[in-house]
Amino acid sequence: MPNAIRPKNKVIFAYLALPVVWFVFAVFVPLITAFVYSFCEWKNGPTKTFNGIQNYIDLLNDSEFWLSFEHNIFLVAVCIVGQIGIAFILVLMINSRLVKLKGIHRTFGFFPSTVAAVSIGFIWKMIYDNKRGILNWFLVQIGREDLTQVWLNNEELVMLLVAIPLVWQWIGYYMVIILSAISSIDQEIFEVAEIDGANAFKRAIYIVLPLIKNTLLVCITLCIAGNMKAFDNIYVMTKGGPGTSSMVMAMYGYKTSFEYSNMGYGSTISVGIFVLSLLVIGGSQWLIGKMTKDKDV
Amino acid sequence: MAKFEMTKVEKNDVGTKVKRGILGFFLNGILIIFSATCIFPLVWMFYSSVKEKRAFNADIIGLPKEPTLINYIRILTNSDYNLGSSMINSLRTTILSLFFIVLFGFIVGYILARIKFRGNRAVYLMFLMGMLIPIHSLLVPIYVVFKDTGLSDHWYTLIIPYVAFGLPMAVFLVEGFVKSIPAALEEAAAIDGSSFSRTLFSIIMPICRPILTTVAIIQTFSCWNEFSFALVLLKRQTLHTVPLAMTQFTGQFASDYPKIMAAMLLTMSPIVILYFAGSKQIIKGMVAGAVKG
Numbered sequence: 001m002p003n004a005i006r007p008k009n010k011v012i013f014a015y016l017a018l019p020v021v022w023f024v025f026a027v028f029v030p031l032i033t034a035f036v037y038s039f040c041e042w043k044n045g046p047t048k049t050f051n052g053i054q055n056y057i058d059l060l061n062d063s064e065f066w067l068s069f070e071h072n073i074f075l076v077a078v079c080i081v082g083q084i085g086i087a088f089i090l091v092l093m094i095n096s097r098l099v100k101l102k103g104i105h106r107t108f109g110f111f112p113s114t115v116a117a118v119s120i121g122f123i124w125k126m127i128y129d130n131k132r133g134i135l136n137w138f139l140v141q142i143g144r145e146d147l148t149q150v151w152l153n154n155e156e157l158v159m160l161l162v163a164i165p166l167v168w169q170w171i172g173y174y175m176v177i178i179l180s181a182i183s184s185i186d187q188e189i190f191e192v193a194e195i196d197g198a199n200a201f202k203r204a205i206y207i208v209l210p211l212i213k214n215t216l217l218v219c220i221t222l223c224i225a226g227n228m229k230a231f232d233n234i235y236v237m238t239k240g241g242p243g244t245s246s247m248v249m250a251m252y253g254y255k256t257s258f259e260y261s262n263m264g265y266g267s268t269i270s271v272g273i274f275v276l277s278l279l280v281i282g283g284s285q286w287l288i289g290k291m292t293k294d295k296d297v
Numbered sequence: 298m299a300k301f302e303m304t305k306v307e308k309n310d311v312g313t314k315v316k317r318g319i320l321g322f323f324l325n326g327i328l329i330i331f332s333a334t335c336i337f338p339l340v341w342m343f344y345s346s347v348k349e350k351r352a353f354n355a356d357i358i359g360l361p362k363e364p365t366l367i368n369y370i371r372i373l374t375n376s377d378y379n380l381g382s383s384m385i386n387s388l389r390t391t392i393l394s395l396f397f398i399v400l401f402g403f404i405v406g407y408i409l410a411r412i413k414f415r416g417n418r419a420v421y422l423m424f425l426m427g428m429l430i431p432i433h434s435l436l437v438p439i440y441v442v443f444k445d446t447g448l449s450d451h452w453y454t455l456i457i458p459y460v461a462f463g464l465p466m467a468v469f470l471v472e473g474f475v476k477s478i479p480a481a482l483e484e485a486a487a488i489d490g491s492s493f494s495r496t497l498f499s500i501i502m503p504i505c506r507p508i509l510t511t512v513a514i515i516q517t518f519s520c521w522n523e524f525s526f527a528l529v530l531l532k533r534q535t536l537h538t539v540p541l542a543m544t545q546f547t548g549q550f551a552s553d554y555p556k557i558m559a560a561m562l563l564t565m566s567p568i569v570i571l572y573f574a575g576s577k578q579i580i581k582g583m584v585a586g587a588v589k590g
Contacts, residue, residue: 007412009414015405015408016408016420018401022464023427023461024423026439026458026460026461027427027462030435031435033441034435034437090327090328093327096320098325099325100325104332105328105329105331105332106580107577107580108333110580111339112335113583114522114568114572114579116539116565116568117522118543119543119561119565122543122557123342127338131354132353132554134357137358171331173587176584177588180584225431228431229431231433231524254525257437258440258529266437267438267441270434270437271434273431274430277433278431281429
């Protein structure tokens with residue numbers, strides 16, 4: 001913009017002041033606060049006493065926290081394979097000329113992603129319910145009554161059971177994102193490949209995949225970020241239980257701070273979540289960057 | 298010889314046709330099953346919500362034999378359940394948050410894209426960092442800060458974090474968009490004597506409508522559905538938003554599924570209607586936001 005029509009600094013400042021202050025107050029101030037309080041012992045009540053890095057030593061030795069972290073990673077892994085993997089396969093199918101009702105599949109498939117995670121959690125809690133749930137009802141119908149159980153009390157299965165709603169909710173979302181990436185590819189490429197004798201599988205691996213690589217990477221990033229913050233579903237379905245078998249980091253921070261009123265340690269956990277999430281997201285970006293570079297060479 | 302070859306080709310054609318038919322049936326079948334599972338919970342909740350509790354417990358999957366609106370009537374006539382007021386709270390929070398996100402996002406995005414000033418990069422970086430910060434790590438500290446400053450538990454409380462969390466994406470979408478508009482437009486406006494503010498709101502803003510719509514669509518859903526910050530920042534029941542009121546409600550009537558379903562459908566209805574009324578535009582907006590953001 002030429003200097004002649006550039007507004008005065010005062011005007012720029014006036015326009016930027018409120019949004020910037022607002023943003024700093026709601027994002028950076030809490031972040032700094034958490035950092036400060038993470039060095040304090042602060043339980044039940046107003047007294048905060050500085051206790052150095054004791055909280056951080058506790059955090060490093062806190063098996064429950066690291067278990068929660070593992071659960072987050074588990075969710076990320078299941079969701080990358082489940083959401084993006086299934087979405088990709090569905091996209092390949094939906095792209096076929098033989099498929100009808102494409103618009104309906106998009107609209108219906110995308111729908112769950114617009115519903116609150118809380119509602120999704122309730123719906124699946126009802127599905128898993130031992131007396132009135134569809135899952136047990138179905139098992140009875142197919143004559144496997146022996147398999148019916150109180151699903152969400154099963155310590156070994158519970159992580160998988162809370163992951164399924166997440167996968168289910170977001171398949172359609174990623175399907176639509178990948179679809180829109182494919183539709184921007186020149187259709188002639190497919191026709192030429194088909195004439196050249198590439199079968200559907202080869203076309204998927206050697207033509208579609210490289211062309212939508214960037215979109216897939218965006219999807220993976222979204223998926224990682226989304227699952228590091230898993231909270232709503234878990235809060236509704238299990239609250240981290242039974243015991244700690246479905247505890248995730250955000251849930252653990254919440255429980256420590258609000259149920260055990262340990263704000264000091266809760267702040268330390270928040271800092272821990274902050275650092276670990278950044279590390280996982282940043283690390284995966286770095287890894288992706290490195291891997292794609294190697295392939296190109 | 299020639300005749301023989303022709304029949305062979307024809308036979309092959311029939312073969313591929315059958316093969317394609319089977320494949321088509323298979324593909325369509327899987328996709329229809331997929332779509333059906335996506336929509337099934339909504340349908341199931343809908344017809345189950347018009348059952349009595351006893352009828353539902355006797356047969357969880359069957360269609361209602363004696364449809365009744367009793368669950369809806371009970372929910373709507375009992376103000377203790379807090380569902381009506383929670384919808385008003387959600388509506389107010391969502392609309393006000395949207396207003397500020399769109400307005401601030403537009404102003405900041407435009408200024409960052411167009412005007413050079415000292416600190417431009419700093420502000421840009423700050424919002425970029427805002428996108429990278431794992432928001433859920435703020436759950437506990439934001440509670441502390443809001444409590445200390447007396448900002449928690451008011452009708453406007455949630456608007457503060459929602460606007461702040463929505464801003465980075467809005468800023469970047471607008472910034473990218475404004476860069477694609479030729480600057481000659483503003484120059485012409487300035488020559489014609491239009492002030493900066495007037496150009497900003499009556500010339501640039503209408504041009505940015507598509508991207509602002511995208512921002513608004515994404516934020517509508519995330520504000521309406523947001524749960525965790527509402528959970529820690531609001532204590533008073535009368536201020537609860539929909540997701541919060543639902544967790545209370547289901548805790549209270551854990552065994553009365555039809556009632557819970559009726560309540561869920563009722564509180565979901567604005568967003569469901571909005572989605573099916575404008576699904577094309579909404580899907581487009583969400584995808585654009587996800588990929589560019």
